[in-house]
Amino acid sequence: MPELAEVEVARRNVARWWEGREAAEVIVHDAKVAGGDAAALERALRTRVASVDRRGKHLIVRLERGGALMFHFRMTGKIVSSPTPEPRFARLAWRVPGADWLVFKDQRRLGEVLVFGPGEVDAHEPIAQMGPEPYGLTGEDLSGLFGESRRRVKDLLLDQRVIAGVGNIAVSELFWRVGITPEARAHTVDAALLAALAAEMPAYFDWLVAGQMADEIMYMGEAEGAGAENPFDVYAREGEPCPRCGAEIERVVFGGRSTYHCPACQPK
DNA sequence: TCGGTTGTTATTGT
DNA sequence: GACAATAACAACCG
Missing domain, CATH: 1.10.8.50 (Helicase, Ruva Protein; domain 3)
Structure with a gap:
């Protein structure tokens, strides 16, 4: 049950594994995570990653040329580094040169991955309407x-x-x-x-x-x-x-x- | 077989 | 309009 802390751990890991690189190979195991457009998802995964951010419980992967991917883990989603592209509950896998496979696992399939064009993530409603991070508040x-x-x-x-x-x-x-x-x-x-x-x-x-x-x-x-x-x-x-x-x-x-x-x- | 588990939203009700 | 409870989403465990 990822809350802020678990997503922050994921952010640090994913940044380490993926930043500055792009996928060389993509496997969509579960069409549901692609939200009906597997081609767009694959295209995004094959774009070089500029930075990996967290906003609330959302993981935002910003891509070169301005687009972005956003992961929401809901209850049981997580991203792991794996020697094979198909560990148990794998929904999506992509191989990053110089690293292992990165795999989005989600036992209960409530998580999601969204693809955004330039400028679109920050306008996405859950992000745009989100309250402040719980840091530095009085x-x-x-x-x-x-x-x-x-x-x-x-x-x-x-x-x-x-x-x-x-x-x-x-x-x-x-x-x-x-x-x-x-x-x-x-x-x-x-x-x-x-x-x-x-x-x-x-x-x-x-x-x-x-x-x-x-x-x-x-x-x-x-x-x-x-x-x-x-x-x-x-x-x-x-x-x-x-x-x-x-x-x-x-x-x-x-x-x-x-x-x-x-x-x-x-x-x- | 049933209850409980995480996040979020739609729906229904007070 | 404010607020709250419930089910639904999916799957597993005990």
Whole structure:
């Protein structure tokens, strides 16, 4: 479940493997990822890469001559470097001279790759309407972004038009770090908590990027038995003791999404 | 067989 | 209009 941190790890890897080069060979395993125009996708992949950027949870590969490719991993998508073009769940593979095959894998096929002409990516609605990255913000900035909303803080953080890159896991972890109750409404959260939240976001994402940095990132629930452990303090830890105070961690559900919290550290 | 999992959007309802 | 809940998308795991 790639959120900002996982996409940032992907960005660094893909930049290392692909920047300044272009694909010499392309295999579209799954026509669905090409969005109906496999030829355009192949043409883009065969264009030299100028830079690899991240915006929120989107990976933007900018090409020479101004076009771009945009990957969105949704739930289970990822890009890996592979000696063969067809590891399990491969949807798209391209071979870059001087590197291995790069493979877009996506177990559940909800991810997408979009092709853009010059100037088009930044006008693409999800990008154009996206809120600021969660870096360098103050409590007052957050207050301004939330406005007069009476929605849950959780819902606002997950709304990419309000702020970019925050996902469901991050909400549980951030609220636990800062001491915000999961049902908190935006207009009732005091300034000190908003300031703490604003300060904690970059710290949290930087910590996660540092810990996840690897050629192939492992998502929660993957690679069980392979020694991959849940790196989070409260996420997916219902019934376990809070690492800070020992109270039992609880799970609440809003809109079908779980939020984990410590009832003692995050009182209502 | 059912419930749960990640992100996002369309739809329906209060 | 604001807000919230649900299903759908696809596939897998326990």
